Amino acid sequence: MMKKLSYSILPLVLFLALCFFLYQGLFSDPRERDSSAVSKSFPSFKLPDLMDETVYYDNTIFDGQMTLINVWGVWCVTCAIELPYLEGLRDQGYRIVGLYYDQDLDPQYGTKTLQRVRQEVKQTLSKYGDPYQFNIFDVYRDTALDLGVTGAPETLLVDAQGVIRLHHLGDLNERVWRGKFLPIIAQIQATQAVE
Amino acid sequence: MKRFFFRTLFFRTLIVASLASFFHAHAQTTADVSASTDQAAATSPSDTAASDTLAANDYAENYAFDDAHDRKTFLALTEVLRCPMCQNQNIADSDAMIAHDMRRKVYQLMQQGQSEQQVIDFMKERYGDFVYYQPPVNSVTIWLWLTPVIFAGIMLLVFIYRKKKPQTGDLQAKLARANQLLKEDE
Numbered sequence A: 001m002m003k004k005l006s007y008s009i010l011p012l013v014l015f016l017a018l019c020f021f022l023y024q025g026l027f028s029d030p031r032e033r034d035s036s037a038v039s040k041s042f043p044s045f046k047l048p049d050l051m052d053e054t055v056y057y058d059n060t061i062f063d064g065q066m067t068l069i070n071v072w073g074v075w076c077v078t079c080a081i082e083l084p085y086l087e088g089l090r091d092q093g094y095r096i097v098g099l100y101y102d103q104d105l106d107p108q109y110g111t112k113t114l115q116r117v118r119q120e121v122k123q124t125l126s127k128y129g130d131p132y133q134f135n136i137f138d139v140y141r142d143t144a145l146d147l148g149v150t151g152a153p154e155t156l157l158v159d160a161q162g163v164i165r166l167h168h169l170g171d172l173n174e175r176v177w178r179g180k181f182l183p184i185i186a187q188i189q190a191t192q193a194v195e
Numbered sequence B: 001m002k003r004f005f006f007r008t009l010f011f012r013t014l015i016v017a018s019l020a021s022f023f024h025a026h027a028q029t030t031a032d033v034s035a036s037t038d039q040a041a042a043t044s045p046s047d048t049a050a051s052d053t054l055a056a057n058d059y060a061e062n063y064a065f066d067d068a069h070d071r072k073t074f075l076a077l078t079e080v081l082r083c084p085m086c087q088n089q090n091i092a093d094s095d096a097m098i099a100h101d102m103r104r105k106v107y108q109l110m111q112q113g114q115s116e117q118q119v120i121d122f123m124k125e126r127y128g129d130f131v132y133y134q135p136p137v138n139s140v141t142i143w144l145w146l147t148p149v150i151f152a153g154i155m156l157l158v159f160i161y162r163k164k165k166p167q168t169g170d171l172q173a174k175l176a177r178a179n180q181l182l183k184e185d186e
Helices: A002-026 A077-091 A114-128 A142-147 A174-194 B002-042 B051-056 B058-062 B068-080 B097-111 B116-127 B142-185
Strands: A046-048 A056-058 A067-072 A095-100 A135-137 A154-158 A164-169
Touching: A046 A135, A067 A077, A077 A095, A077 A114, A077 A174, A142 B097, A142 B116, A154 A174, A164 A174, B068 B097, B068 B116, B097 B116
Parallel strands: A067 A095, A095 A135
Antiparallel strands: A046 A056, A067 A154, A154 A164
């Protein structure tokens, strides 16, 4: 009798296991992926300033200080919305550098002129807040591709040695900042204190 | 009897379903690969019959290839690379900005003389295994292939075990009954 009972329960157990598996799937984020960029050095680059094409930046910008690289563009609505939050972080003393990219500026795709984009950038930054120390202009979006950027906004945390410690896809807000960024920042500061 | 029938039916369905899903997954990967090569083959510039496929792959017209074979490789590559922004589109299909950029990158890398595998590795290094439709077989993903097989194996064992046991029991009971009847006759 016991044996029979255990057999008739088997389908129910399997069914419940399946339910559990599928139920878990309801709360998984298909966009959540481990970035390949984390714990690698920031890819080498030499790119102009967005506002002044005679000024060039390279990997030395990371020397000696922790930097937040914010990937953005004026064409991205969420980017504009997170600007006030980023400004708050800047006021707390974090260094934020923009990595600007725009497909419309690329002669292969768009028709916008650099002058017009600069004007739009100024407008956006004066309207929503300007958290950036400066903006790197990723002309052909090669650096964004090397970083594994899939869209905007995305934010990367680069330590004083130029190593990427965190790559966040999507907007930066209080919840993400506390949950994802602060623990890593504490780690970086702890190792710095030891040295 | 009725209960037995339904249970058997349930187990059989499970076995069939697991086997079917296993083979289906395999068939699909092979079909995907062969479809992409077929399509790439069909869109050679000399082939006017495949104008529909040509229209679908209009983006290839933006890129000049000296060699028809390179063009095929380009089309095949953009079919097997997944757009990281969109959930289930290859970069040939997608109109996302990132897909545009990745197509151009594929073209640039090919012009530099990189092989098909090198281009795939380039993308995988930046966007992870997600970017390539053929998942790598490693200690984590091996379960994708093993689980259905193990499950089907267990179900098969259960099925055989359950089918055999009552039969022997019946046989012995019948023999005992027959012996008894024989004894009674004597």
